[in-house]
Amino acid sequence: MRAATHTPTTPPARRLPLAGVLRLGRPSEIWFKPALSVVAAIAPPALTLQVLGRRDLVMYAMAGSLCALYTHHRPYAARAGVLLRVVLGMLGGLAVALVAASLRDSAVVLVTVGALLAAVQKALCDATRIGPPGNVVLTFVSSAALFAPQMIGQVPGHLALAAGTGAWAWLVCMAPALVRPHGPERRATAAALRAAARYADTGGAGEGHTGVRAAGYAAVQAAWHSLLSTRAPSRTRWALERLVVRAEVALAAPTEADTVRLRAWAGSLRGTGPVPEAGLPHAAADEVPGLAAARPFRARLAPLTPLAVRTALGCALAGYVSLGVGIGRPYWALVTAASLYQATIALTWSRAVQRVVGNVVGVLVFLAVVPVAHRGPVALVLCCLAFSFGAEVLISRNYWLGSVCVTPMALLITEFAGHQEPGALMTERVVDTVVGALVGFVAAVAVTNRRAGDRVERALAAADRAREHAARLLAEPDPGTAALESARRGLAGALADLRAAADAAAGEWWQRALPQERVVLVEQSGHRTLAATARRQGLLPDRDPATTETEDARP
Numbered sequence: 001m002r003a004a005t006h007t008p009t010t011p012p013a014r015r016l017p018l019a020g021v022l023r024l025g026r027p028s029e030i031w032f033k034p035a036l037s038v039v040a041a042i043a044p045p046a047l048t049l050q051v052l053g054r055r056d057l058v059m060y061a062m063a064g065s066l067c068a069l070y071t072h073h074r075p076y077a078a079r080a081g082v083l084l085r086v087v088l089g090m091l092g093g094l095a096v097a098l099v100a101a102s103l104r105d106s107a108v109v110l111v112t113v114g115a116l117l118a119a120v121q122k123a124l125c126d127a128t129r130i131g132p133p134g135n136v137v138l139t140f141v142s143s144a145a146l147f148a149p150q151m152i153g154q155v156p157g158h159l160a161l162a163a164g165t166g167a168w169a170w171l172v173c174m175a176p177a178l179v180r181p182h183g184p185e186r187r188a189t190a191a192a193l194r195a196a197a198r199y200a201d202t203g204g205a206g207e208g209h210t211g212v213r214a215a216g217y218a219a220v221q222a223a224w225h226s227l228l229s230t231r232a233p234s235r236t237r238w239a240l241e242r243l244v245v246r247a248e249v250a251l252a253a254p255t256e257a258d259t260v261r262l263r264a265w266a267g268s269l270r271g272t273g274p275v276p277e278a279g280l281p282h283a284a285a286d287e288v289p290g291l292a293a294a295r296p297f298r299a300r301l302a303p304l305t306p307l308a309v310r311t312a313l314g315c316a317l318a319g320y321v322s323l324g325v326g327i328g329r330p331y332w333a334l335v336t337a338a339s340l341y342q343a344t345i346a347l348t349w350s351r352a353v354q355r356v357v358g359n360v361v362g363v364l365v366f367l368a369v370v371p372v373a374h375r376g377p378v379a380l381v382l383c384c385l386a387f388s389f390g391a392e393v394l395i396s397r398n399y400w401l402g403s404v405c406v407t408p409m410a411l412l413i414t415e416f417a418g419h420q421e422p423g424a425l426m427t428e429r430v431v432d433t434v435v436g437a438l439v440g441f442v443a444a445v446a447v448t449n450r451r452a453g454d455r456v457e458r459a460l461a462a463a464d465r466a467r468e469h470a471a472r473l474l475a476e477p478d479p480g481t482a483a484l485e486s487a488r489r490g491l492a493g494a495l496a497d498l499r500a501a502a503d504a505a506a507g508e509w510w511q512r513a514l515p516q517e518r519v520v521l522v523e524q525s526g527h528r529t530l531a532a533t534a535r536r537q538g539l540l541p542d543r544d545p546a547t548t549e550t551e552d553a554r555p
Contacts, residue, residue, distance in 0.1 A: 028396035041068035064165030111319030314443030336436025358403025
């Protein structure tokens with residue numbers, strides 16, 4: 001491959017986006033699952049405590065119930081263990097917060113503890129790719145507990161209550177396995193097929209379709225992650241793996257893909273009907289089940305240190321500033337700052353705008369609904385349930401829209417500890433939101449992610465190695481089906497990693513000039529080699545044997 005200079009295509013200081021920040025997207029395909037799960041997890045314990053006259057304990061019960069928001073995209077065999085770790089992580093953060101609250105009266109110390117907890121929660125959630133809602137709910141639980149009146153003797157009982165509701169949330173999230181045991185894998189496979197069809201519709205031509213192709217590879221990688229997250233063998237899983245191979249092949253050779261068939265396969269995965277046959281050649285079909293043992297999916301992790309430092313610094317400063325302006329609940333500023341930090345500065349800026357807009361509108365919604373919530377204890381619980389449901393319905397369309405429901409729910413939760421003055425609550429919430437967003441974003445700008453450029457260089461080198469390995473195999477007279485399959489999957493993963501790294505680096509602040517030309521060249525040659533490999537495996541129709549391998553494998 002010819003050398004390419006590191007030609008800067010964007011200025012070192014990138015513009016922060018404004019257009020489209022508040023634009024609504026399509027709702028999540030499974031929006032109803034977390035929405036219904038969180039309602040089912042919250043309602044029984046909250047209503048029971050209200051009947052028993054212990055509304056002061058509802059906050060601790062909700063800490064465990066909110067774990068029902070997690071892991072809805074994971075297969076049930078893997079979900080059981082991951083959700084258990086979420087519950088244990090929530091209990092760990094809650095325990096630290098409650099002990100600190102019972103031993104220390106200094107608000108500065110409590111804010112510091114909360115900021116450190118937020119940084120740890122952010123790093124762990126990103127490292128384990130736990131998925132939405134990420135660290136935000138865990139930080140909300142631990143930060144709120146830091147400023148709840150607490151005695152050390154009460155801590156074991158409060159933790160036991162949270163553990164009990166966490167166990168109930170676990171049961172709620174696992175219950176659908178009785179009806180549709182392979183539902184998450186089927187949805188992930190269908191998403192990969194649809195994404196591949198969308199890219200095939202473009203014909204794969206033109207730079208404007210890079211985002212569509214990247215989305216396709218991300219969907220395919222997510223499908224492999226779902227299918228290979230458990231070692232439990234089944235005919236259904238093997239059939240789904242064959243369909244994901246078809247999606248990969250369509251991405252490698254979009255002009256030769258049958259988009260009608262891809263969409264038909266995706267549609268047939270709804271419900272619990274049989275998984276359609278992918279029609280792979282015999283050798284390729286036999287090779288697919290062996291992929292589970294190889295586990296070729298490679299996690300793509302953003303550098304964690306800058307994000308953790310941003311979170312710790314931003315949350316701490318936001319809490320301190322909130323204390324300085326006389327706010328009695330600095331944890332709202334702390335949680336606002338913790339919710340901002342995304343993979344890049346550009347995404348962090350977008351989240352800051354969305355958070356402020358959503359919270360301001362949500363405060364107005366709270367003003368309208370608070371008379372209804374004050375009609376009685378049951379009305380208060382029902383209002384919280386309605387807003388928790390609405391938040392999950394709306395948040396996948398845009399974060400600010402979900403915040404419109406999250407804000408009044410968070411304000412109503414404070415009512416369980418005793419009647420609060422609505423005017424003071426609303427003022428504190430708005431001030432803390434603005435403080436948290438401004439200070440949090442300043443901290444993100446101050447802690448630049450210089451490693452993003454290094455990640456691009458590593459991804460470029462990995463993609464080059466994977467392409468060269470596949471090209472060497474193509475040059476052999478009989479490379480073997482297993483070797484070709486491994487090379488194709490490795491190259492596909494390397495190209496997906498490269499695009500993710502390039503996109504992340506492009507959104508960073510004051511980043512050095514990126515090798516955009518070299519990224520494009522590596523992607524182009526890599527995708528040609530992918531098509532040649534798929535054709536050699538018999539997954540694509542043959543072309544002129546004199547030109548097939550030399551054209552598709554050339555750098």
